[in-house]
Amino acid sequence: MSGIYIHIPFCKQACHYCDFHFSTSLKKRDEMVNALVKEIQLRKDEFKKTTVETIYFGGGTPSLLSNEELKTLIDSVYENYNVVEAPEITLEANPDDLIKAELLPRAQSRGRFEKSIFYSYRNIGINRLSIGIQSFFEDDLKLMNRAHNASEAKACLEEATQHFDNISVDLIYGIPGLSNERWKQNIDTALAFNIPHISSYALTVEPKTALESFIKKGLIDALDDAQAHEQFHILKDSLEAKGFIHYELSNFGKEDYFSKNNSAYWQGKSYIGIGPSAHSFNGKQRGWNVANNSKYIKAIERETLPLETETLTITDQYNEYVMTGLRTIWGISFSKIEKDFGTVFKDYLIEQSKVFINQHLLYIDDEHLCVTKKGQFLCDGIASELFKLNL
Structure with missing residues (x-):
C-alpha cells in the first residue's frame, strides 16, 4: 500500500x-x-x-x-x-x-x-x-x-x-x-x-x-x-x-x-482515505466516504463505514492509468498496458495516439508514450481521446 x-x-x-x-x-x-x-x-x-x-x-x-x-x-x-x-x-x-x-x-x-x-x-x-x-x-x-x-x-x-x-x-x-x-x-x-x-x-x-x-x-x-x-x-x-x-x-x-x-x-498504488468525503483505492475498487460531517460521525459511532464503492472494469482501470500516466514524466508504459490489459488495449492506444504524435503533442520514448512540452497544458483533453469506452 x-x-x-x-x-x-x-x-x-x-x-x-x-x-x-x-x-x-x-x-x-x-x-x-x-x-x-x-x-x-x-x-x-x-x-x-x-x-x-x-x-x-x-x-x-x-x-x-x-x-x-x-x-x-x-x-x-x-x-x-x-x-x-x-x-x-x-x-x-x-x-x-x-x-x-x-x-x-x-x-x-x-x-x-x-x-x-x-x-x-x-x-x-x-x-x-x-x-x-x-x-x-x-x-x-x-x-x-x-x-x-x-x-x-x-x-x-x-x-x-x-x-x-x-x-x-x-x-x-x-x-x-x-x-x-x-x-x-x-x-x-x-x-x-x-x-x-x-x-x-x-x-x-x-x-x-x-x-x-x-x-x-x-x-x-x-x-x-x-x-x-x-x-x-x-x-x-x-x-x-x-x-x-x-x-x-x-x-x-x-x-x-x-x-x-x-x-x-x-502510479496506481493503493491507499486508504480516512474522514468524510475521503476516497480509497485498492487497485480494483474505488470507495468514498459520505461528504457530511454529522452522518460520518454517527456512522462511525455505530462502527459502520459510511462508504460507497465501485468495482472498476478492466476498461475503467485502463482509462485511469492513461489519465494519470500521461500527466507524469514517466508517461504510459506500453509493456504495462499489454501486461495488465492485453494486446487489444495496447494496439488501441497506439492507433489513437498517432494523430497526437503527428501534431507533436505526444511522443514515444523507450516504449513509453509521453506528452510534449507543447501538449502538456492540453494533456487531460488528449488523455480523454485515448480512453476506451465500456461496450
Whole structure:
C-alpha cells in the first residue's frame, strides 16, 4: 500500500473557488477526531498485509488541529498498521495558522522560539509541509477569500524554512487581473525562500462556488484560458531554469523532493482515505466516504463505514492509468498496458495516439508514450481521446 490520507473537514472560512468538503463550524471537532481514530481502527483489516509508506493530512485545513490531536491520529496509524521506518508524513497548512502560532512563543521567550509550532510538528513525526500560499499579492488573496494576507505568507515561509527542509507551496495562476509580470513575481518570491517543491494550478470555476456566482453576476471577470496557458509556460520555464523537475502536470520538485504520497496515486498504488468525503483505492475498487460531517460521525459511532464503492472494469482501470500516466514524466508504459490489459488495449492506444504524435503533442520514448512540452497544458483533453469506452 502507498499510504493513508486523512481528511480534516474544517476551515476558518470558505475560499471562493473551493468545492472540497469542509465546514466552517468547529463544533464537532472533538467528535470528528474521535471518529477519524475509530475509522483508522475499523479499516485495519482491509490492508493488514500491506505497508504504509506515507501519511497525508489534507482538507479542509489540517493546521487547525492542535499538535495533540495530530499526534493522536499519527499514533493511531502506527498502532493499527505496518508503517515503514521513515514514512513521509505531510501536513497541509495555511500561512495564518503557522505564523500566528509562532507569535506567542516569540513574545513569551524574548525573541527566541522555544517549543515553536514547527518544533512540535517535527517532534510528532511530521516531516513535510504543504503550505497554501496561492499568491503573494493582497488583491489576489482577497479575490479568492483566503484567510491569510501577503505579509503572513512571507513571514510563514521565512520561519518554516528554518525548521523544515521538505516544504511544498501551492500557487495559483490564471487569476482574473493577474498579469504575467505579477505571476513571475509570485514565482520569484517563492524561489527566494529556496522552496524545493511547488504545486501550481490554474484557477478553475467549480459549480456552486462563490467564484461561479460572482462571474455570472459580472462582479469578477471571466477566466482567460489563453492567459492561463501563457502563465503555465512561464511557470514551467522559470522553475526548470532553477533545476526543478516537472514530474507531474501541476507539480515541480527538486531531485529527491517529489511528493511520495501523490506520486503513489499517479502510479496506481493503493491507499486508504480516512474522514468524510475521503476516497480509497485498492487497485480494483474505488470507495468514498459520505461528504457530511454529522452522518460520518454517527456512522462511525455505530462502527459502520459510511462508504460507497465501485468495482472498476478492466476498461475503467485502463482509462485511469492513461489519465494519470500521461500527466507524469514517466508517461504510459506500453509493456504495462499489454501486461495488465492485453494486446487489444495496447494496439488501441497506439492507433489513437498517432494523430497526437503527428501534431507533436505526444511522443514515444523507450516504449513509453509521453506528452510534449507543447501538449502538456492540453494533456487531460488528449488523455480523454485515448480512453476506451465500456461496450
